Each structure stands twice: as structure tokens, then as C-alpha cells.
Amino acid sequence: MASTEERVINIIAGQLGSDAATITAETDIANDLGADSLDLAELMIAFEEEFNINIDESDAQNITTVGDVIQHIEKAIKTD
Amino acid sequence: MLKINLHDRVAVITGGTRGIGLGIAKALAACEAKIACIGTNPEKLQSALKAICHERNSSTGGVPLEFQEEVEGYLCNVSVTEDVEQTVEKILTRFGRIDILVNCAGITRDVPLGAMKDEEWDDVIGVNLRGPFLMTRACSKPMRRAKRGRIINIASISGLIGNKGQANYSASKAGLIGFTRTVSKELAGKNITVNAIAPGFIETDMTAVLPAALKLEIKNRIPLARFGSPEDVANAVLYFVSEEASFVTGQILTIDGGMIR
Numbered sequence: 506m507a508s509t510e511e512r513v514i515n516i517i518a519g520q521l522g523s524d525a526a527t528i529t530a531e532t533d534i535a536n537d538l539g540a541d542s543l544d545l546a547e548l549m550i551a552f553e554e555e556f557n558i559n560i561d562e563s564d565a566q567n568i569t570t571v572g573d574v575i576q577h578i579e580k581a582i583k584t585d
Numbered sequence: 586m587l588k589i590n591l592h593d594r595v596a597v598i599t600g601g602t603r604g605i606g607l608g609i610a611k612a613l614a615a616c617e618a619k620i621a622c623i624g625t626n627p628e629k630l631q632s633a634l635k636a637i638c639h640e641r642n643s644s645t646g647g648v649p650l651e652f653q654e655e656v657e658g659y660l661c662n663v664s665v666t667e668d669v670e671q672t673v674e675k676i677l678t679r680f681g682r683i684d685i686l687v688n689c690a691g692i693t694r695d696v697p698l699g700a701m702k703d704e705e706w707d708d709v710i711g712v713n714l715r716g717p718f719l720m721t722r723a724c725s726k727p728m729r730r731a732k733r734g735r736i737i738n739i740a741s742i743s744g745l746i747g748n749k750g751q752a753n754y755s756a757s758k759a760g761l762i763g764f765t766r767t768v769s770k771e772l773a774g775k776n777i778t779v780n781a782i783a784p785g786f787i788e789t790d791m792t793a794v795l796p797a798a799l800k801l802e803i804k805n806r807i808p809l810a811r812f813g814s815p816e817d818v819a820n821a822v823l824y825f826v827s828e829e830a831s832f833v834t835g836q837i838l839t840i841d842g843g844m845i846r
């Protein structure tokens with residue numbers, strides 16, 4: 506089974522058409538990868554579906570980097 | 586008009602600058618929804634925004650609203666991908682959410698099949714079918730995120746029974762009906778309903794150009810013996826967007842005075 510990080514990066518690379526190899530935990534999804542708010546909405550839906558979790562809009566507001574996504578997912582999975 | 590409470594809801598209406606779309610935008614504004622009105626003509630857009638604000642103010646009776654606050658206009662060709670993506674992005678930045686999408690922009694280029702030019706086919710399919718596809722794809726993203734939403738597509742009885750001279754138009758509207766049915770299934774899991782309205786003859790600019798003799802002939806075929814108004818269609822939109830219609834999706838409601846039964 507791929508790690509959470511790998512799965513997150515694959516989703517992002519797939520949705521935004523960017524190269525997975527260039528994405529790290531420090532990558533800023535909007536500023537480095539050029540995601541607009543429609544892309545971000547689509548990504549949050551994809552994370553919710555892939556990991557079977559809920560990402561509230563208020564949490565989504567605080568997500569800027571790939572690392573933020575991973576952190577949120579790991580927290581959500583634990584508290585489940 | 587029906588009255589429901591849409592306070593704080595954000596509604597996007599394509600073709601909201603005149604005719605049926607303007608009637609729908611006014612009706613939603615009267616129910617206190619915030620309005621993002623999309624059209625292609627700058628002057629028509631400005632006068633539509635005033636009319637929508639007027640409706641909102643006279644119905645709420647409270648402090649008059651400046652239309653800049655809750656009503657915004659967008660010049661956008663719904664058949665152009667970049668236009669649509671940018672416009673929806675602007676609406677999201679401005680209002681923060683989208684609760685309701687009404688795909689009402691539509692055109693006719695009536696010509697018998699033998700004389701129909703490629704552009705006449707492409708233009709009508711572009712605005713009437715590609716437009717709703719692009720708008721729905723973009724607007725459904727924030728709706729899927731929010732796990733709620735209402736999408737209403739304005740089709741036509743021409744898409745159900747056909748109409749001479751409208752091979753392009755009826756194909757676009759029949760396509761829109763198929764699109765409505767499929768998308769209603771895809772989005773149901775996200776608590777988004779998708780319905781269509783198939784109006785019959787409604788008095789607007791689109792039908793004003795028809796010859797008087799043809800109008801009389803059409804009227805004779807309408808059991809309720811009158812033409813419809815934009816309000817007749819807008820009332821159905823209010824029903825579909827209401828909480829009370831939360832179990833209704835994938836439906837095509839004909840509003841035609843009984844013409845096609």
C-alpha cells in the first residue's frame with residue numbers, strides 16, 4: 506500500500522497535470538502548482554473520497570502545502 | 586409568485602439579462618438570494634442588474650440594497666471554456682459559494698435542415714449544450730465540496746417533440762435533457778439535485794420575432810389558450826430550488842399550457 510504522502514501527491518499530480526516527482530511536502534498547492542479555487546475544491550473532494558474523510562471548508566482554508574494535506578488526513582484518520 | 590427563503594444563497598443565472606432568465610433572476614432575488622447574472626450584452630446586463638435589484642428591494646421592504654452588494658453581473662460567453670472557468674472563479678471569489686445554477690442562456694438559428702449551415706448547427710449546440718456542460722462542470726465543484734446544490738436546465742418542448750426548422754435547436758435541447766438525467770445520477774451522492782424545465786411558447790424577445798400568423802396558429806394549439814410568461818417558468822425554478830423539493834431530481838417539467846400533454 507502506498508504511503509499517505511504518495512497517494513496525496515499522486516492525486517494532486519493527476520488533477521493538476523503536474524509532475525509527481527517535483528512535488529514534496531513543502532510544495533504550496535496554489536502558489537507553486539497554480540491551483541485556483543476550482544482546482545482546490547476538486548482536490549478536497551478527491552482527498553475526501555480517497556481517504557474516506559471529511560474536510561470542512563474551515564479546515565480547507567488552512568491548507569496551503571502538500572504537508573498540510575497529509576497532516577490533516579492523518580489526524581482525520583486517527584480520530585475516526 | 587411563489588415565495589421561499591433563499592437568504593444568503595448564491596444563485597448563478599446564465600442568460601439572466603432578459604426574457605426567461607431575467608424573470609428567474611428577479612424571482613430568486615425576491616426570495617433574497619444573491620445573484621450572479623451572466624449575459625453577453627453590456628447594456629442589457631446593466632439594465633438587468635437594476636431590474637433585479639429593484640425586485641429585491643421592493644420585496645424585502647427593508648433597507649434598500651445597493652445592487653453592487655448582492656447582485657453582480659458577468660459578461661461571459663458560456664460556450665467558451667476559458668470564459669466560463671474565469672467567470673465561475675470570479676463568482677467564487679466574490680460570493681464564496683454557489684448554491685444554485687440555472688442554465689438559461691440559449692439561442693435559436695431556425696432553418697430547414699437542407700439549408701442549415703455548419704455554423705448554424707455549431708453555434709446553437711455551442712451555446713445551448715456545450716454552455717450548460719461547461720457551466721455545470723465548473724459550478725458543481727463548489728457544490729460537491731459543500732455537499733449541497735441545485736441545478737436547473739432550461740430545455741424546451743422542441744427537445745421533446747421536435748419542431749420544423751429547429752434540427753439544431755431541438756437536438757441541443759434533447760441533448761440537454763439527456764445531460765440532466767445523467768448528471769442528476771452522478772451528483773445525487775453529493776446531495777445536488779439536477780432538473781430541467783421544458784417550456785412551451787413563452788413571450789420573450791426570442792419569440793417576438795415570429796410572424797403573427799404563426800403565433801396565432803400556435804396559440805390555437807395551447808389548451809390553456811394563452812402564451813406563457815417568464816414568471817410561469819420562474820415559479821417552477823423556485824419549486825426546484827426549494828428545500829421542499831429535496832427528493833426531486835432528474836425530472837423534466839413541461840410548462841406549456843398543456844400543448845404537448
Ligand SMILES: NC(=O)c1ccc[n+]([C@@H]2O[C@H](COP(=O)([O-])OP(=O)(O)OC[C@H]3O[C@@H](n4cnc5c(N)ncnc54)[C@H](O)[C@@H]3O)[C@@H](O)[C@H]2O)c1
Nearest residue numbers: 600602603604605624625662663690691741786787789791
Ligand atoms: N421563449 C420561449 O418560448 C422558449 C421556449 C422554450 C425554451 N426557451 C429557452 O429558454 C431560454 C431563455 O429564452 P428566452 O426566450 O428568454 O431568450 P432571450 O433571447 O430573450 O434571452 C437569451 C439570453 O441568453 C443569453 N445568451 C445568449 N447567448 C449567450 C452566450 N453565448 N453566453 C451567455 N449568454 C448568452 C442572452 O444574453 C440572453 O440573456 C433559452 O434557453 C431558450 O432556448 C424559450
